[in-house]
Amino acid sequence: MAQRLLDRSAAQSSLNVWEMAQSQLDDVATIIGLNQSVHAFLREPKRILTVSIPVRMDDGHFHIFEGYRVQHNMARGPGKGGIRFHPDVTLDEVKALAMWMTWKCALMNIPFGGAKGGVICDTKALSAHELENLTRRYTSEISIVIGPEKDIPAPDVYTTPQIMAWIMDTFSMQKGYSIPGVVTGKPISIGGSLGRDRATARGCLYVLNEAMRELGLEIAGARVAIQGFGNAGLHSAELMAADGYSIVAVSDSHGGVCNPRGLDVKGAIAHKAETGSVVGFRGGQRIDNRELIEYPCDVLVPAALEKVITAENAHRIQAKIIAEAANGPTLPEADDILHERGIMVLPDILANGGGVTVSYFEWVQDLQENFWEEDEINQRLRSKMVRAFKETLAQARRHNVNMRRGAYCVAIDRVAEATIARGLYP
């Protein structure tokens, strides 16, 4: 078995993130006996738009940014997926993220397909004015493919509710009337949903609690290490601490901080708000992002970027459960090692499905012009998360595979069913 894992590892460590997404599909296609034509169809995105985005910078010169919007599949409804602003964005990354959105929307059983957007930029090096110009011009360039019935963007890494507000305003200005349903994750004042800001973290907490119960683990005092302290990571720390978990390590792009007796999460959040990082927070010791992955804990929550759990570090991970708040944090070769070691991985399309689920609630509220109370939203979210967890576990058991493959079995089956029902045009 060890040799087989090493062979697979050598072949897979050179995969880029798009090849990784395709290989996950291929893998599950075999398990569920997916129709070959449907498999070939699902392996490629439906539509890719590359745009060049000229922006007048504060010093008067024009800088040309590159951006993308990829629509992977729309068999079950309009495209849905966030927009990432990051210097390392690539078209392959956006394609992978779009494919994962297709599976995530299907697993959560919401009537959306999968899409994703990205712009290669360093938001930390832009002034507020330049960031607004960039967002508005990018929106204008992709406006030919987005819209409430076509494709609905949302926040992702380094994109905020304010950026969503600029997207909504730009799109609305072009059409001549307000169209809140074009984007989710907006401020409440312009049609955002209560609970959307914490939805990814809340959903992650709901499935983690189910997994803890399933494995017979005690929630009170269970130690959690979280990589990434933005929307997904910070709110996970906050909500998990409130539920009785002990947050023993957190980090951001600058590094991290740990305390085996538990961090004061409110203090770490205040320190981050004041200084821009958790590094230097006095309630713990300095730790780097590599050490955080292997830190002694019961639950590891990767909540930053892709490919941080590899064949190299999977052997040293001490957690009993990994809850993937981030998209794509675990390489396929690492998945096998973790499964062999009996570590339960709650895959990204399940663990962070709360974000898109409340985005769906936001879109429904916008279209109906009728807004729900936060309790109702959280209750509906819990019911969708618990159902998706149970369906994933049932498929994992049925096929004797890990939870990622279980989740993919549920999702791919749903997308295939819709694809076959619609047939091929013309």
Ligand code: NAD
């Ligand atoms: P964010 O911009 O709010 O936060 C990102 C965090 O990651 C920041 O704390 C940043 O400092 C940290 N970070 C960046 N580079 C890092 C590095 N190299 N090492 C460690 N930390 C690093 O973004 P977010 O919305 O919280 O997204 C984080 C992850 O969660 C992404 O994978 C995203 O796709 C996924 N996700 C987010 C949502 C959502 O609703 N925001 C929904 C589903 C999935």
